[in-house]
Amino acid sequence: MIERSPIFDFVTYAAMVLGMFLVLVPFWITLVAGSQSLQEVSQVPLHLWPSTHLLENIQAAWTRADLGPKMVNSFIVAIGVTVGKIVLAALSAFAIVFFNFRARMLCFWLIFITLMLPLEVRIVPTYSIAANALLPFQVILDTFGITGLVESLSGIRIGLEWNLLNSYTGLILPLVATATGTFLYRQFFMTIPDELVEASKMDGSGPMRFFFDVLLPLSRTNMLALATIMFVSSWNQYLWPLLITTDRANFGTVVMQLKALIPAQNGTPDWNVTMAGALIIMLPPLLVVALMQRWFVRGLISRDK
Amino acid sequence: MSAITLKSVKKRYQKSLVVHGVDAEIEQGEFVVILGPSGCGKSTLLRMIAGLEDITEGEILIGGTVVNKLEPRERGCAMVFQNYALYPHMSVAQNIGYALKVAGMPRAEREAKVAKVAKSVSLEPYLDRKPGELSGGQRQRVAMARAMVREPKVFLFDEPFSNLDAKLRVAMRAEVRNLHRSLGVTSVFVTHDQTEAMTLADRLIIMNSGVVEQIGKPSEVYHRPASRFVADFIGSPAMNLINGWFGEDGHFRHGKGGMIHLPSIASHVVSRDVALGVRPESVRRVAAGTKGALAAVVDYVEELGAARLIYADADGSRIVCVDDGNDALGTGMPIHFAIAEADLHLFDNTTGRRIETRPGQRAASDHLVTA
Amino acid sequence: MSAITLKSVKKRYQKSLVVHGVDAEIEQGEFVVILGPSGCGKSTLLRMIAGLEDITEGEILIGGTVVNKLEPRERGCAMVFQNYALYPHMSVAQNIGYALKVAGMPRAEREAKVAKVAKSVSLEPYLDRKPGELSGGQRQRVAMARAMVREPKVFLFDEPFSNLDAKLRVAMRAEVRNLHRSLGVTSVFVTHDQTEAMTLADRLIIMNSGVVEQIGKPSEVYHRPASRFVADFIGSPAMNLINGWFGEDGHFRHGKGGMIHLPSIASHVVSRDVALGVRPESVRRVAAGTKGALAAVVDYVEELGAARLIYADADGSRIVCVDDGNDALGTGMPIHFAIAEADLHLFDNTTGRRIETRPGQRAASDHLVTA
Amino acid sequence: ATKFEFWYGLSGDLSERIQDMCKTFNESQADYEIVCVSQDNYEANLQNTIAAFRANKQPTITQISDGGTLDLMLSGAYIPVRQLMEENGYQINWDDYFSGIASYYSTSKGELLSMPFNSSTAMFYYNTDALKAVGFEGAPQTWEQVEKIARDLKAAGYDCPVAFDPTGTWQWWEQFSAAHNQPIASKGNGYEGLDATVEFNHGKFVDQLTWIKKMYDEGLFVAKSKAIGETANDAFVNAKCQMSSSSIADHGTFAKQAIEGMHWDVAMLPIWEGTERTNTLVGGASLWTLKGSTPEQYKGAAAFYAFLATPKQAEWWSTVTGYIPVTNSGFKAMTDKGFYANAPYKGREQAIESLTFTPPTEYTRGVRLGNFGAVRKEVADAMQEVLFNNVPVQQALDGAAERSNEILRRFEQTYAGQQLP
């Protein structure tokens, strides 16, 4: 860096340390409180150093919020969603970038627009679709009179039904469509030089061969970035699982359980248990981000706008 | 039968016509270079041959077969791209062997073939490296090996050296030449670098804005440029082109009242708007008093090491002269030139075409131009 | 007092030394070009002068003051960057005036000055445009105007033309020359393009791997290269360098049993491992029977238009000759060369330095080399 | 065995009792297996039931609290319990149910639509030790007494004389209104049509809230809720607050959770001096049988209801929770056994007394308002506006009333043309 003003360097470090403090405090408090006993955690002011009760608090949180099976669910959902997104996004972006057909931009926008309207703004109607994912097709059949026709011909009434409530499919499938992922892949695919496509054409390979032999190996780092982002975001899903799992015991995810950890049930402000629970719930995505930092940052950057 | 035949080949993008109907025959084993300024349609033409671009109109024949509707892989061409277009994730061996793999050749046979080709371009030590770990010249060689391994009927090159530095370029030029000499495969090579073109080509196709300006041997193109464009484009420093017209008195009038006496030429072209061309190396300095010398004033001098370029002003027209003299020359100093009439070229400024002033070719003549 | 003095300037990045102790004096008003291959440390040296890079060891003086500890803004240098480094969000006028604004010059005065400078580089019509809306040459000019406006003591240029195409480059070269001529400001110009270097420089600093190989006028450097590296690097096509050694018999032995009789030179260098250098344009073709001619066999010929390059093999050593002959020449044909002894250069292959064989400089001599 | 589901809105201790009960049922016979699922609270249970119903995944039985009754009545989603029991061959003496309970869950013609299950009413709890300490013996009967005791307690150094749950509209508003025979809404609290409007912004509730505000400002009432970090119930059982109002259902829980050595008792809600006490509203919830199950499952549901109605089971339920027996005969049997004579059950009979204090009047038979949960939220917000933001009582209640009426009108429009059953 040009200019070696020691004062400015000092200001820089001071600001970064302050920022680090700002960023780390919530993590630290969570850890500290999670490791204290009920008595310690209830003290005002709080002791800012971890104590020795982390394991027992984690145990308490684990049983109180039934985190065992919920962890398993969270992993199933997060991994399912991540894999699904990576696959679907790659396929869609491939079609949009490398094929010249009239509707390609339309398709892109159809997918991209969904980014603007996240689940939260269309909660209620989405729920009814989760109850029967085939409803649109049923309605289409009904409106075009096909249902009636078939019924009068064969006597069988077409009743399309696919209930997603309280199922892994329901937790995963609707989240698998991904505008972000498609966009990211598209951005990356667009950086593939034309010549590479042409070289492979000259070498005699068709589109799918190109996809598997050239495109996929080349997008490995992007895939990692995408995987990180997707894992974090699907692990952290809150509203959707909240909505479509009435059967929390079997299909709940850990993040949904956070509320159950907040004290109030029987009056003991056992924030230590709450924090220990929060800690384990935060940990998997945090680890993923910390470990995949390099790719993740790159991926986000190329996600650009 | 020609190796490649182009019959009024046209290419239109949306509204704009970028290749205006090219006709050409390329012989078996010939090395043809397409040369022209950026954007003139060279790549487009090459890519139409390769099958990477649709042919809007006209026909392309390879080995006598119309290939307009054939896929790239069915045309038997191999291509070397400007930026090499190597597969970054594959090793050198995999890059070279990919086409064979796609074609379903068994592994053992493939490997043997790759090894053989790699050897012929001295790439054996690098077979396991990724393209990213190679130097520019090595990458270039991989690209060539990849093209060679398929034993194509035609090699296509699209400015394959433009990413190399000057020294490497010269070296690679020699390699391509050797390759062609040893394999004898028909080759079409696109470049906008005239040195490259001149030194490599059996024949040149000079293009400008989608139109072929001249097809011919390098020396032909240099010594008898078919158009003002070619004259200006080929040769460095560029040919001096002096705009003017011929009076009935056999004088060529130019600039601010300049006159050159050119009776033998004048007869062909009285009164037309023309350009008189002469190469800087054909302009000779003569002593002040020399009969018929062209008087001018020095503008500035560029030292090139081996020689120097003198930029001078003769009655308002710029004259550049290659000079290997050693004397001090400053701006504003008077200077005198002589030009052999045989070294003169004449172009019609309206059509841009050459006006032939003598039947024979570049005859030695010492008849001096006189003012 | 020199404008810039470099005293054993060194630069170390982490472990690697990239500038090995450069000593140089640059005079007031001089135009010095630093020339060398890519990665040799040219930019690093320039940036140390500018203050953009710490000086690891040694001293840099500007106008007699040691500037090692001064910030860039305190050194009175202005710099033109390779990619121009214009501020993309500012208009041309703002770009030019930014330094003045930072210096706190009142608005009116600033605008007047910007207008004046803009006029001098013909940028007036574009003052309100953003850099993105300018052509390459115009941007280049903005970068120059930005440097000029501060009326610096020193101009620094880091390959300012490398992003321009060939034609523009030549034009900008002329502009820089004019600029320097009219302002007379000491300038340091970095490039790896020798034509640029030769045509612009008052003096050249030739660098190689962080070491200065030679400092001198362009013609000096061309005609009396101080090292084998310089001899090879300057001039295109490159100088013929024939490795060999001198026997006591006054013969130079090279290649596969080649011998050249060079008694006058031999006395200096008996038995040393040396390279004999001769520029391709100093190699003359002579008729087969000519006395003392060097016999060789044609390897191949490169047609350049104005002339051609003949690559020949003389007893296992490659000889390149610039020839303007017209006769048909094919691979394997015999050919004969003559070289004036005055055109010979001699280099010690161990140290790489030139071996001076005659006291005077490039005297005209027709004494022919004899085999 | 035929499996069928039962969703309920209780959690914690009460949820565990339900699980016990389900287990007992499953063990008592081999034909059916009931699966009991807790949905945390009444609200969530109603929402989830609706969601599930729309998705065709509803349970056979769901527990709907008093406030959700009208929503269910108009849903067309249920099978009346009377019909269910008849069809499955059970003879139930419907007249045996307490009239207050029956009137809440029955059609205007008196047909009971849902199975009364966990019935309660609001009560007043007090810490006898603390009251004694300031010289008060027995139960506070009037709000005047409460005020005086609170002042004395405060003077004696008690931080929190009365725990006030600012979200507790049920005990502080609805039951207060019932005890004072105040209308909650026009048209007989909505019984006479969907076009009823709320009435809480005039009458005694306005004065009551004004009084509460005064008490709050003096630190005599202290706000306690989940959001604040401690519920009123917790504050009471931990002896931090000395008086509190809550459901009789909590009687059992209090007995378990009260800190060692603490003495407390329960009484009917206080009334203002010079007013006539009327009966309070039945609280808790009833069980609704939803459409969409198989006949086999309905058989199971009927069997389950019958099981609940057995005297043994009813008594067990009343013992382990604070919920009252729902039939006259049940109550009589337990009284006769001396169940209410001694601690820890002593005092619970006052809930029945409160419920049956007078025959139900126009305003004490129940509440029939659509989307009543949303109306409750408006009142809770108004109470908090008054307490925390110092909004004038009348203004806060007027605003709440206006919005409540809008909620009611939307409901009316949504079910345009439908009649109350």
Next chain:
Amino acid sequence: MERRAFYRNGTLPWLLLAPQLLLVLVFFYWPTSQALYWAFTLEQAWGGGNTWVGFANFLAIFRDSQYWATVGRSAFYAICATGLSMAIALMLAMFVDRALKGTRIFQSVFVWPYAIAAPAAGVAFRFIFSPEAGLIGSINDIWPGIWSPATNGWHALGMVIVCHAWLGIGYNFIFFLAALQMIPKSISEAGAMDGARPFQRMLDLQLPLIAPTVFFLMIMNLISSFTDSFGLIDTMTEGGPIGATEVMVYNIYIDGFKGLDYSGAAAQSIVLMVLVIALTFVQFRWVEKRVHYS
């Protein structure tokens, strides 16, 4: 330049797109159209039927002063959370961009908040801000009752905003850093040669050059403040006290899912969608004007 190397194949691209398009149609476009329909009807909670009411639902929410209060609160929330988060992230990015020794560690840590689920952060912050425990609770020991997010709406809103801003730091930081690093080093050097000191270069050169990113992030943050706030509010305040933290999304959830007013909620959803789309379009118009360095 436009890509020109394409494959031509009639059905393959459709096959490739089919899975994603199907999902999008079923889980996005269908429910969205459903919401559109409900917004013009009164939908019975139990699904028994509905009646067409035209724009009545919209008129109802537009007439409701509490709805406007929600909108105002959302705007306030959005602006504060966005401003706070971006300001902090920008500052950190600027300093990290100086690439002093050891910066890498800071850089890694600054990204961490991105990994945290909003509800999890909500729980942690709820403890930190809890009046009777935690970190901030201490000040209640000095001045009792001064901090009371359970009864004071502004406290509650402030608490949620701070948490939201914290969550956004990681994301904003990365983008700012990327934008800063995309600025060629030579521009800073040119600034130095022109005599500008580091701080002045930040103001005159870096800041204007990352303006498109600033704008992009502003929009993304605004949008996220509409959507990501849900988990936060649900775990921290559940919209309370007295609706002081009920922003538009939460209101949709409360009215629709809890209040069983599907139509009112649908109308609110439509309003929110229009808002988000509008913001996005503004953003796109701007992003087109990217800075080009060369």
